[in-house]
Amino acid sequence: MITGTERALEIHDPADGSLVGTVPIATADELDDAVVTARRSSSDWARTPAAERGSAVREAAAALRAAADELSRINCSETGKPIDESLGGILAGAGTLEQYAELGPLRGGRTLLGDPNATDLMVPEPRGVVVALTPWNDPVAVACGLIGAALVTGNTVVHKPSERCPHLGAQLGRVLADVLPAGVLQTVQGDGSVGAALAARPDVDVVAHVGSTAAGRSIAAAVAATGGKALLENGGNDPLIVDEGVDPIWAAGQAALGAFANSGQICVAVERIYVHRAVAGPFLTALTAEAQSRALAPLVDRRHREGVHGQVLQAVESGAELLTGGELPDGPGAHYPATVLTSCTPGMDVMRTETFGPVAPVTVVDNFDEALRLAADDEYGLAATVLTGSQANAQRAWRELPVGTVKINAVFGGAPGGAAQPRRASGSGFGYGPELLDEMTQVKVVHWEPAPTS
Structure with missing residues (x-):
């Protein structure tokens, strides 16, 4: 129950103005618990074989498909998006999880041609804890893209859905977390102040944001101060x-x-x-x-x-x-x-x-x-x-x-797998497609020579 001292999000159905419900905004302690849990889980998850991570994400996609009708009804009531379009976005999210479940285990490093007596490698490693700040206009599809890419590459995730669809975000989090290993996905609720608090944390490695340019610029400044990585798809004026x-x-x-x-x-x-x-x-x-x-x-x-x-x-x-x-x-x-x-x-x-x-x-x-x-x-x-x-x-x-x-000659469309980098005020980095997997990792170079024999 929400008490009078708790901050809460109050959501009204945009079709008729009726109250959908209220959702408490996460407290500072709850944010701390979410990030600490993600951090504690990150080492084990990073060591999990890539094929097993892909299998876990594939199970999450199946769970999402099973819950699609329920989630589409929640989406419609919170954002006004018609049921059929809501359902299409949720199924697209499940498809994205499935694609990353297949692609994740296939992404590898490469060997370098150095001294023939040595081994030289370039190895992608997970960045650690990823904060995903997602929008309300296509909430499940966008969230699944960021969550799926982060998980299959060995990162753990703290997801804050938009304050305009918190019930949908909460239920999406439950559906996915129920079939994923404990601790790898946390969901927190809140407004822009919660997103800002997460972005400013030094124990967060990536902040992936899809939303307004004003919010994106604020996030970029906060992440620059912590040394983390900002992955931003901001506004457009196409x-x-x-x-x-x-x-x-x-x-x-x-x-x-x-x-x-x-x-x-x-x-x-x-x-x-x-x-x-x-x-x-x-x-x-x-x-x-x-x-x-x-x-x-x-x-x-x-x-x-x-x-x-x-x-x-x-x-x-x-x-x-x-x-x-x-x-x-x-x-x-x-x-x-x-x-x-x-x-x-x-x-x-x-x-x-x-x-x-x-x-x-x-x-x-x-x-x-x-x-x-x-x-x-x-x-x-x-x-x-x-x-x-x-x-x-x-x-x-x-x-x-x-x-x-x-x-x-077409306002929408494009081949599967295409990924673009937005420019200027619209953000930076690949926010979707196979290249998003590269954004979620960092490369380590290894030079290995044999020890001399005695």
Whole structure:
């Protein structure tokens, strides 16, 4: 039971505003217990054969699949993500665990060609204790990526899920910990202050964070002071370029998918659009119709909705034209309509910062050079999309855009195993894919000569 003296997270269903429940925020002593337990377990876990670690993670994936329906219901009630999309994210998380269970035992070091009478090795070793700070927009899939990669490489984990989905985080922790060896995975609850306290601990070796740029920068500073490693996927402000000569109806469908999927609450959502003047008229008409046809799930909570709406209001006050949406609906919950703005300028917040909501702000440009320049003029560097029939423009775009991921003629998609490093304010390091296993390890060089005989 939560007493009046305990700090707690109070979660409301974003669909109707009803109370989901309250979860106590971890105390300093509880954080200490979690990290100390992870540290005490790390030596034995690091010495566990890689195949056994992979087998344990594979069992965790099976347990997650068995609990997927229950977890998807919790996810829906806390974040508003529809049941089918929630279930898809949870199954994706199980798939990620399974992939790392296979890949982990295959990652090895290498021998070096030195003196033939000596042995020279480069050996990857676990870093130790990994703190995983995960978001609410795809909470299980992201958490499983970081947890799975850390565990199969021999690290132990302290996981703090987002304060916006603590019930889901707690149940995910129980499902996984029940089948993993004792002590290798701890789950703690809390807000940003708890994440900051974990990041500042000198007995934590890696802090892996997926979330806002402001939080990521704070974590980077804290970890720099302890000598640990920060692995950061921060915010993004991903541009979409619509070149001349493309089908404007198809382009509007791509833009709508990128801007409005999951109510715009995706790390690589389309955040700003640059459309060539030659196709701007029919593109804007089609994009407005796409927005008006969509019935969206609610945003995660009213606090987040206030931020999204504030950016829209600021844009309109600064001269943007509102084509559709942009009004707070009556009734409970945190709903917000798909919104299209045009005549947007570079100084508007909706063009300069991550909105993370169902808003499509559009700037009309005169040529591809202008679109490319405006798309690149940004502090973030997560991803970008270019819709073009020109091979030359596509080549220029992927070579020149200063982002980790460039998508040509599709806002989502990509081959399995692809992993990118975000740039600038969007973070640093591989946060997914096989390369994440390398981020979770450190390399030791061994030079071994035979002892002289007497």
